[in-house]
Amino acid sequence: MTSFAKPSINLKNAKRNKLGLTRRDYEGAMSTLCAGCGHDSVTACMAKAFFELSIEPHRAVKVSGIGCSSKTTAYFLSEAHGNNTVHGRMPSVATGAAAANTELTYIGVSGDGDSLSIGLGQFAHAIRRNVNMLYVLENNGVYGLTKGQFSASSDIGSRSKKGEENLSPPIDPVSLGLSLGATFVARGFSGDRAQLVPLIKAGLKHNGFALIDIVSPCVSFNDHKGSTKSYAHTFQYYHPAVHADYVPMADDIKTSYEDGEAVPVELHDGGMIMLRKLDKDYDPQDRAAAYAQVAKRAAKGEIITGLLYVDESQKDMAAMNKMTATPLNALPYESLCPGAASLADLQNRYR
Amino acid sequence: MSFSPDINDFVIKLANVNGTGSSSANGLLMKAIFRMGVPVVGKNVFPSNIQGLPTWYEIRVTGEGHMARSGTVDMMVAMNANTYARDIAALSPGGILLYDSTWPRQHVLSRADVTVLGVPFAQMCNEAFSAARSRVLMKNMAYVGTVAALLDIDPDVVRELVREMFAAKPKLIDLNMQAISLGYEYAKANFACPLDFRVEKLNKTVGKIMIEGNAAAGLGCVYAGATVGAWYPITPSTSLMDGFKAWCEELRVDKETGEHNYCIIQAEDELAAIGMVLGASWNGARAFTPTSGPGISLMSEFIGFAYYAEVPLVLFDVQRVGPSTGMPTRTQQGDVQMCAYASHGDTRHMLLFPAHPGECFSLAVDAFDIAERYQTPVFVLSDIDIGMNDWMVDELEWDDARRPDRGKVYSAADLEKMDKFYRYRDVDGDGIPYRTIPGTHPKGAYFTRGSGHNADGAYTENEAEYQEVLDRLKRKWENAAEHLPPPITHTAKGGKARFGIIAYGSSDGAVMEACAKMAKEGIHVDYMRIRSFPFSQEVSQFVDAHEQVFVIEQNRDAQMRGLLLLETELPREKLVPVLHYSGEPLASHFVHREISALVNAASQKEESA
Numbered sequence: 020m021t022s023f024a025k026p027s028i029n030l031k032n033a034k035r036n037k038l039g040l041t042r043r044d045y046e047g048a049m050s051t052l053c054a055g056c057g058h059d060s061v062t063a064c065m066a067k068a069f070f071e072l073s074i075e076p077h078r079a080v081k082v083s084g085i086g087c088s089s090k091t092t093a094y095f096l097s098e099a100h101g102n103n104t105v106h107g108r109m110p111s112v113a114t115g116a117a118a119a120n121t122e123l124t125y126i127g128v129s130g131d132g133d134s135l136s137i138g139l140g141q142f143a144h145a146i147r148r149n150v151n152m153l154y155v156l157e158n159n160g161v162y163g164l165t166k167g168q169f170s171a172s173s174d175i176g177s178r179s180k181k182g183e184e185n186l187s188p189p190i191d192p193v194s195l196g197l198s199l200g201a202t203f204v205a206r207g208f209s210g211d212r213a214q215l216v217p218l219i220k221a222g223l224k225h226n227g228f229a230l231i232d233i234v235s236p237c238v239s240f241n242d243h244k245g246s247t248k249s250y251a252h253t254f255q256y257y258h259p260a261v262h263a264d265y266v267p268m269a270d271d272i273k274t275s276y277e278d279g280e281a282v283p284v285e286l287h288d289g290g291m292i293m294l295r296k297l298d299k300d301y302d303p304q305d306r307a308a309a310y311a312q313v314a315k316r317a318a319k320g321e322i323i324t325g326l327l328y329v330d331e332s333q334k335d336m337a338a339m340n341k342m343t344a345t346p347l348n349a350l351p352y353e354s355l356c357p358g359a360a361s362l363a364d365l366q367n368r369y370r
Numbered sequence: 371m372s373f374s375p376d377i378n379d380f381v382i383k384l385a386n387v388n389g390t391g392s393s394s395a396n397g398l399l400m401k402a403i404f405r406m407g408v409p410v411v412g413k414n415v416f417p418s419n420i421q422g423l424p425t426w427y428e429i430r431v432t433g434e435g436h437m438a439r440s441g442t443v444d445m446m447v448a449m450n451a452n453t454y455a456r457d458i459a460a461l462s463p464g465g466i467l468l469y470d471s472t473w474p475r476q477h478v479l480s481r482a483d484v485t486v487l488g489v490p491f492a493q494m495c496n497e498a499f500s501a502a503r504s505r506v507l508m509k510n511m512a513y514v515g516t517v518a519a520l521l522d523i524d525p526d527v528v529r530e531l532v533r534e535m536f537a538a539k540p541k542l543i544d545l546n547m548q549a550i551s552l553g554y555e556y557a558k559a560n561f562a563c564p565l566d567f568r569v570e571k572l573n574k575t576v577g578k579i580m581i582e583g584n585a586a587a588g589l590g591c592v593y594a595g596a597t598v599g600a601w602y603p604i605t606p607s608t609s610l611m612d613g614f615k616a617w618c619e620e621l622r623v624d625k626e627t628g629e630h631n632y633c634i635i636q637a638e639d640e641l642a643a644i645g646m647v648l649g650a651s652w653n654g655a656r657a658f659t660p661t662s663g664p665g666i667s668l669m670s671e672f673i674g675f676a677y678y679a680e681v682p683l684v685l686f687d688v689q690r691v692g693p694s695t696g697m698p699t700r701t702q703q704g705d706v707q708m709c710a711y712a713s714h715g716d717t718r719h720m721l722l723f724p725a726h727p728g729e730c731f732s733l734a735v736d737a738f739d740i741a742e743r744y745q746t747p748v749f750v751l752s753d754i755d756i757g758m759n760d761w762m763v764d765e766l767e768w769d770d771a772r773r774p775d776r777g778k779v780y781s782a783a784d785l786e787k788m789d790k791f792y793r794y795r796d797v798d799g800d801g802i803p804y805r806t807i808p809g810t811h812p813k814g815a816y817f818t819r820g821s822g823h824n825a826d827g828a829y830t831e832n833e834a835e836y837q838e839v840l841d842r843l844k845r846k847w848e849n850a851a852e853h854l855p856p857p858i859t860h861t862a863k864g865g866k867a868r869f870g871i872i873a874y875g876s877s878d879g880a881v882m883e884a885c886a887k888m889a890k891e892g893i894h895v896d897y898m899r900i901r902s903f904p905f906s907q908e909v910s911q912f913v914d915a916h917e918q919v920f921v922i923e924q925n926r927d928a929q930m931r932g933l934l935l936l937e938t939e940l941p942r943e944k945l946v947p948v949l950h951y952s953g954e955p956l957a958s959h960f961v962h963r964e965i966s967a968l969v970n971a972a973s974q975k976e977e978s979a
Contacts, residue, residue: 077812080653093817093829100808101817102652104645105671111600111637111645116808118598118633118646119655123809141645144638336635343629347597348654348807350631352774355595357621359768362593365620366765369579370405 037073045070047097051090057209057235057250058091058157064212065126065155066095068219072265079124080116084109084138087164088130088157088235107138110145110154114336117150120346121337124223125152132162135171135190142192146199146228151335153222153229156192157209160248161241178245191317192232197310197328203229204309204328205263208253209236211324218326220265226287227335234322247320256322260298260312263326266291284331294326303328375444375464375567378408378433382517384447385457386510389421392449395510396427397760398531399517404580404762405527407572409435411879412580412760413955418605418698424453433572437726437761437879441959444567445520447513449491454478466565468516470509487561489516494552499545508549515553522564524571525554579765583756584660586727586766587686588613590734591658592621595774596684598657600635600646602665605698606754607688610660640665644672644683651682652818654807656738656774658684663692663705666712666749673747674713675820677843680794680803682741682777685709686734686750688757691953700953701755703875706929709749710903716840718847720748721903722855725878726756728763733901735772736855742777744850745805753924755876755955778804785811793818793827794839801846847904854902857909860885862894869969870916872909872945874900874930877922877956884961893969895920903933910938913945918972920965922948924956 033041045066050059069079076098083089085106092101104112113127134142134156145154160177162168169177172192173185196204203225207215215233222229234253236242242249264281268289282304284292294303302308309328316323343350357365375381382399386392393414400412411430417423430440442462448454448469455478458467463483469475471488479486495508518528528550536542557563584607591599591614601611611634618632633650637643643659650657661669666687676683691697692704709721722737724730733750741748778798785791785806793816794803803825806814816827824835825842860882861867873881878899885897898912913919913934921931928947934940948964950956 075812077815078809080808082649098812098815100806100815101819102649103817103819103821104648105675105820108641108645108672111642112649112652114635114642115598115600115646115649115651115657116653117649118635119650119653119657120809123653140638141642144642148635337633340633340635341628341630342633343624343627343631345631347631347633347650350597352595354631355597355622356593359770361621362589362766362768365589366579366581369581370575 036070038075040070042066042070044098045076045096047094050094052087053239055238056087057159057237058088059094060209060212061155061157061215061233061235062091062094064215064219067216068223069096071216072220072223074124074223078122079126081126081128082109082113082116083128084130084133086130086133086162087237088128089133091157092128107133107136108141109133110138110141110150113152114145114148114150117152117336118342119348121151121342122346125150126223127152127154129154129156131156131158131160131170131172135192139171139190143195143199146196146201146230148336149202149227149333149339151227151337153219153231155219156230156232157235158192158232158248159235159237159241160246161237163237163240167240174247177247180240180243191313192230193313193327194310194317196230197306197313201230201328202227202330202333203326205229205231205326206322206324207231207233208257208322208324209233210250210254211257214259214262214324217262217264221263221292221326224265224286224288224290224292225329226331227333253322256320258298258316258321258323259325260296260301260323261303261325261327262295262297264293264295266293284329286331292326292329294329297325304330306330377568377570378431378572380444380567381428381430381440381442382445382447382521383443383457383460384427384429385450385453386425386427387450388417388419388423388425390510391507392425392510393427394535395514396429398528398535399514399523400429400760401531401580402518402523402527403429403431403569404575405531406524406569407575408433408569409574409578409762411436411438411762413439413755414759415954416699424450431569433574435574436883436958438883439880439955439957441957447517449509449513451475458484468513468520489513489553489556491553494556495549498548498552504545508545511546511549512553515550515555516557518550519554519557519563520561520565520568522568522570575762577765578762580760580762581727582609582758582760583724583727583730583752584610584688584758585613587660587730587734587750587752587757589617589766590731592617593731593768594656594735594738596656596658596738597632598635598647598650598655599632599659600637600643600650600657601659601661602637602640602643604640604662604665606690606758607660607662607665607686609758610686610688640668641672644669644685647683648672648676648681652808656742658686658738660686660688662688662690663708664695666705666708670713673719674715674717676747677713677717677719678715678820679818680745680805681818682745683747684737684741684750685747686752689751689753697953699754701753701876701924701955702951702953703751703753703877703924704929704951705751706925707932709751710933718904720744720746720850720854722748722750723874723901724750724752724756725875725899726763727761728766730756731766733855739775740850740854743775744802744846745777751875753876759955778802780804780806780810780814782811785813788813791816792825794823794825794842796825796842801842801849851904851906854904854906856906857901857912858899859908859912860897862896863889864894867894867896868917869895869972870912870919871895871897871922871965872900872912872919872930873897873922877924880956880958880961881922883958884965887958887962888966891966893966895965895969900930905934905937909934910940913940916944918944918946920946920948920968922961924950926951
């Protein structure tokens with residue numbers, strides 16, 4: 020069994036969000052991943068982010084592909100619909116779902132095998148369409164469920180548990196996202212929740228496709244010496260460049276940020292993403308410069324993290340398609356069917 | 371079956387070079403005859419090419435209103451020197467060949483039983499028009515004029531059509547009319563016009579339209595209330611989405627705001643296209659994809675997922691010639707078995723078989739109701755013959771009282787009253803569970819998965835739980851058999867025919883005509899047209915009631931016959947395959963010849979026994 024119910028324990032003085040819900044209300048089934056798996060940390064961050072944003076769980080939709088990461092959609096937000104689709108094809112299902120109803124919050128969870136090998140095409144095209152969703156790529160550089168093969172994100176020179184050396188260059192989701200025109204590109208680390216939770220919140224609130232590549236070590240098959248996706252390696256080469264916070268409309272921005280320290284990015288819902296540069300040379304609003312910086316750090320073997328690029332001005336899929344504000348799945352049939360009189364009339368051209 | 375040409379009963383075939391603008395000229399000719407009240411059948415046989423390869427257009431003038439090709443050619447308009455040899459060979463004895471005599475070809479074009487008429491189309495057009503492109507295009511209009519004169523097509527009707535055709539570019543009206551006159555006057559001056567076989571006004575097209583199946587299917591999607599269409603371009607299904615898009619732009623755009631109440635997504639491939647349909651449909655919109663055989667091959671994994679997770683899907687498979695890339699612009703019914711069992715594991719799918727554009731419209735609408743009622747993929751199996759040719763059919767009709775059947779979906783109010791919702795329980799005993807649409811209610815949430823699941827919707831590897839769901843899926847499928855569009859049976863006069871025919875889809879017109887012709891010759895055969903799969907009991911009963919049943923289909927491997935043998939208890943020897951799979955639309959001549967021979971052989975065998 021990959022999922023079974025988690026006992027729901029409500030603590031008396033548990034913190035409640037604006038909806039009156041507790042963190043527990045954002046949890047899901049018990050994880051069946053290995054103890055210490057990076058993905059479980061990500062799952063916890065996800066639940067925390069949804070809780071803090073006070074999103075009604077049933078107004079969220081979770082989609083995933085196949086693999087360890089894709090299983091995790093069962094482990095948070097049990098009151099949200101989930102769709103554990105086929106391998107590498109989650110982006111298309113998310114795209115169709117987002118077309119049918121623009122009012123829900125869409126979150127896709129995938130892995131490096133699911134997104135960068137079998138599903139590279141769909142991943143790329145969902146970015147191009149700027150589908151309004153958060154896309155979390157739990158990146159561990161290895162095929163876990165099939166026990167330890169290299170994935171497409173394995174670095175050159177990284178060694179497998181059996182000692183084999185990877186010789187093919189990696190596909191970096193961040194560079195790829197930047198080159199494909201992604202409007203929100205971030206990288207996080209499952210070992211840094213303080214950075215990750217705000218990134219998830221910002222990604223959820225971004226209007227368009229928000230990509231978060233999360234280094235999420237596989238404790239069973241890729242956490243050994245010689246692996247570049249291990250906890251130890253990641254901590255050693257970790258380079259946070261830009262910190263991002265999501266600030267809701269109601270909050271007073273000035274209280275937490277002093278002038279000049281942070282750059283605000285206005286969001287469609289009236290809230291803001293506050294960008295705080297940790298690396299003064301980094302500009303997360305200049306695509307070409309961001310791309311160059313990411314490449315420069317990668318060449319040094321560093322793992323650059325944070326909200327690496329954001330552009331809130333681009334049209335999402337719904338806007339590109341001039342879709343009406345009412346969700347398509349809620350349009351009354353009477354407004355969709357032209358009726359008998361129109362049918363008689365429009366056939367004149369066929370006579 | 372002899373087809374001697376007669377007034378309002380003959381076939382013209384036009385041999386052209388692809389990309390020279392001939393198809394609009396040929397369409398004009400056909401429409402002119404239709405406007406004269408005379409039924410027509412048009413077949414466009416075109417290459418997988420943009421420019422340069424040979425293309426043919428066949429117009430059957432049929433005062434009796436037949437729906438298929440006859441299989442004969444009485445007049446060949448040979449405008450492609452590269453195909454002269456095969457074009458003259460295709461003519462029926464006594465036929466007429468019209469060609470461009472700017473370059474005389476008496477030695478190539480000699481056949482004792484054929485009359486050759488030469489008109490210097492190129493020369494006339496070169497003298498009359500200066501622009502290079504006009505010279506090419508106007509040759510087409512010039513032969514329209516000649517054919518109109520030879521066949522006595524009303525010049526006023528032609529003029530009116532030219533006006534409509536170029537309504538947006540009035541300058542072109544005079545130019546085209548000038549070209550038509552060149553050909554018309556030349557024929558009047560040089561040949562005995564009109565010919566013995568020609569067009570005479572009738573009133574047999576009242577209440578009829580001429581429409582392509584793909585345009586009709588696209589319109590059906592609009593009327594069904596579909597809002598999401600996802601697709602990857604593939605011949606011959608592209609014009610279905612083009613049609614849907616055009617209808618939506620006309621009927622579904624808010625006049626004031628310009629907002630669309632639909633979303634059309636051109637996917638990166640067919641795998642994504644069907645994934646989008648699945649996502650949209652799962653999320654409560656009516657969604658569909660048009661494709662052809664190669665697309666279905668690619669979509670198979672998701673089709674199996676939709677079958678097992680019970681997500682409605684509507685797929686239009688406009689079939690073309692396989693295997694592999696095959697002949698993308700030629701017709702076949704080669705995807706029947708692939709669609710019936712698409713994807714790995716125990717899967718089976720519902721199929722609908724439209725016979726003409728009228729049914730492309732009505733079955734498109736039905737497909738959405740069926741998919742949502744049974745929460746499963748539904749395939750509308752059209753083909754290039756139906757999809758991309760103009761067919762004369764009854765005007766499409768709509769009942770304003772009709773409302774979509776969205777199937778068993780719990781509303782927020784339903785869920786509010788419930789303790790807990792379980793996705794895959796057979797609450798009503800009909801094999802169909804209730805579903806919920808994401809976002810409806812906190813109690814409605816469930817986890818959709820292609821992995822093993824139990825009736826509660828939870829993951830399982832328990833044998834009994836797994837089997838319970840699989841068995842219910844089968845019950846659901848079997849229960850659907852009597853609720854899908856039923857077969858249509860034509861009983862021969864006298865009611866005691868020994869032999870029967872089973873056919874489906876675009877074979878219908880040819881079979882109907884052949885049966886009528888055989889009846890006149892004293893061969894009485896009953897005919898059942900299958901319109902859906904799974905088969906209703908009626909199908910087995912029809913076979914049981916006959917000594918032998920000829921299963922006519924447009925593929926090599928007798929796929930429908932195979933399906934009948936797999937899905938019923940019918941004996942093999944009773945089902946005799948009659949197969950046509952060259953890629954040409956089925957002709958009544960072929961059906962008449964094959965069935966007559968089989969019936970005669972069976973009768974002779976009996977006499978000698």
